[in-house]
Amino acid sequence: MPRKRIYELARELGMSTRDLILSLEKLGMPGMSAFHMVSEEEAEVIRGLLAEKAETLAPAPAPAVPERKAPPAKPRPPVVAVLGHIDHGKTTLLDQIRKTRVAAGEPGGITQSIGAYQAQVDGKLVTFIDTPGHRAFTAMRARGAQVTDIAVLVVAADDGVMAQTVEALDHIKAAGVPMIVAINKIDKPEANPDRVKQQLASLGYIPEDWGGNTIMVPVSALTGQGVDDLLEMILLVAEMEGVSGDPEGELEAIVVESHMDQARGPVATAIVRNGTLRERDVVVAGTAWGRIRALLDHQGKRIPAAGPGTPVQVLGLSEVPPAGEKLARVATPKEAEEIVEKRREAEREKRLSARPRLTLEELLSTVQTKKLVLVIKAQSMGTLEAVRLELSTIQAEGVELEVLHAGVGQITESDVLLAAAETQGQPLILGFGVKVDPKAQKLAEQRGIPIRTYDIIYDLALDVERALKRLLGPEMREVKVGEAEVLRVFNISGVGRVAGCAVRSGRILRGAKARILRRGQEVFTGEISSLKRFAEDVREVREGYECGLRIQGFEDVQEGDVIEVYALEEVPV
Ligand code: GDP
Numbered sequence: 035m036p037r038k039r040i041y042e043l044a045r046e047l048g049m050s051t052r053d054l055i056l057s058l059e060k061l062g063m064p065g066m067s068a069f070h071m072v073s074e075e076e077a078e079v080i081r082g083l084l085a086e087k088a089e090t091l092a093p094a095p096a097p098a099v100p101e102r103k104a105p106p107a108k109p110r111p112p113v114v115a116v117l118g119h120i121d122h123g124k125t126t127l128l129d130q131i132r133k134t135r136v137a138a139g140e141p142g143g144i145t146q147s148i149g150a151y152q153a154q155v156d157g158k159l160v161t162f163i164d165t166p167g168h169r170a171f172t173a174m175r176a177r178g179a180q181v182t183d184i185a186v187l188v189v190a191a192d193d194g195v196m197a198q199t200v201e202a203l204d205h206i207k208a209a210g211v212p213m214i215v216a217i218n219k220i221d222k223p224e225a226n227p228d229r230v231k232q233q234l235a236s237l238g239y240i241p242e243d244w245g246g247n248t249i250m251v252p253v254s255a256l257t258g259q260g261v262d263d264l265l266e267m268i269l270l271v272a273e274m275e276g277v278s279g280d281p282e283g284e285l286e287a288i289v290v291e292s293h294m295d296q297a298r299g300p301v302a303t304a305i306v307r308n309g310t311l312r313e314r315d316v317v318v319a320g321t322a323w324g325r326i327r328a329l330l331d332h333q334g335k336r337i338p339a340a341g342p343g344t345p346v347q348v349l350g351l352s353e354v355p356p357a358g359e360k361l362a363r364v365a366t367p368k369e370a371e372e373i374v375e376k377r378r379e380a381e382r383e384k385r386l387s388a389r390p391r392l393t394l395e396e397l398l399s400t401v402q403t404k405k406l407v408l409v410i411k412a413q414s415m416g417t418l419e420a421v422r423l424e425l426s427t428i429q430a431e432g433v434e435l436e437v438l439h440a441g442v443g444q445i446t447e448s449d450v451l452l453a454a455a456e457t458q459g460q461p462l463i464l465g466f467g468v469k470v471d472p473k474a475q476k477l478a479e480q481r482g483i484p485i486r487t488y489d490i491i492y493d494l495a496l497d498v499e500r501a502l503k504r505l506l507g508p509e510m511r512e513v514k515v516g517e518a519e520v521l522r523v524f525n526i527s528g529v530g531r532v533a534g535c536a537v538r539s540g541r542i543l544r545g546a547k548a549r550i551l552r553r554g555q556e557v558f559t560g561e562i563s564s565l566k567r568f569a570e571d572v573r574e575v576r577e578g579y580e581c582g583l584r585i586q587g588f589e590d591v592q593e594g595d596v597i598e599v600y601a602l603e604e605v606p607v
Contacts, residue, residue: 110279111343112272118188124166149291150345177358191225279342285309319355405459516540
């Protein structure tokens, strides 16, 4: 009995997978996924039900699934980044798609790459970022911009999962973008796609044909085999994710590539995610600004405007903005200049306030978050496991410890970028028995990412434990300051009950915290709101003297009550 998947059935029915899933939900079949298998019989039942309910279902109901963005946006081309281990075929895949899926440019058009291109698939467009690898991917994210909608992880079927595959997986996971795995080089006789699936499954990425939800597509970037399936899956994921943009909406554009051109000056390629970028717009990107002189598409053709999902080369900026910078539209050149000047000032201040090396605790003492996010590097798998094990024994209630990435080898720029892109918690890079690449060191200093290296595992664990406790805020303890006994209670009109006391030990302080004890039982805690000696307001009264005092919010003071005054002090860690 032939079986088909929901997305295949949707195609057959001429509707979108998303709509089909929503319709099925309405028909009492919830929880369907795009990859759910149905038998021909079930498909027949679904067809029948759909036809029956056609009147009630049409027009397409408002989606019950929450939209990613609030404004009524239209589907737009998804932005795809390609990641994976070196030599696994990322560049070949991007070239293959470009070669076969980009409509031929105009004769004489500039053929050079602008850092991104758009492929045509069944009349729909997919935007590919041309710089493969997780370094570029995370570098952009580290600037606070998320340009990628879908990540394609390339794994060579002859080589399997390698160090950088795991790294890329962690980078994708940290970014929270959906992933499709392209199992590449299946044309090779030694290719073993099943082994790749097994390896990925053991890392928690179960292929959908094994009942999991990781899409894996066998391809050959070299011959083009399977590439259509990959593109189809990209469009399916884009549809399921509701990738959309509003051409009339607020401009959201991100620089993905930039360079200085001898003839044209600073050149930046931006991808528009929302809104429309137009020639003559005044824009700011980091400390670069300008009135757009010209916009060029991915084939070097001049275009007046670029809408959602479109990569476009921008000419007319004052300097070269780094990849990952957001491109914002402002009203006037004056406004642009003001923003740039403020940013320059902030940069200068940051440079000047660079502080000497602090302990980890000091460093984290001002941190607001309750989560420590780690990137751990060790010299071997064995030591890495030992570090993980040691960290797992640390207990600090109320704070979280998350490992963003754990790998073998020295601390690199890509580790720093991954940490710098963290938005949920305080990032921290730990090295065990490894060195820090000088470039990574420099970048970490620029971005304010702490790196600590250790040779003794105990030191590492102790430091992390202290750092975690620091995130909780200092532990406080009570220190007794003094004690007084209530000898008489006065009712003073307009004031209330005043306790006439004798100070038995220590000092009584105005504004201090006090606990009222009656026959040894605590009856109230509050603050000493007024303190007098005779008729005069005083700050403190010492042992052996008498005073009159009031406790804020406490009108029940009685003769014989004991007033214990205490302070809170930080417990050193
Ligand atoms: P990257 O480092 O991931 O960008 O890898 P490349 O795209 O540069 O590919 C590395 C090598 O693998 C090159 O020699 C490619 O020709 C080869 N290669 C890439 N994809 C395939 C494929 O599908 N089949 C075969 N046989 N070779 C491939």
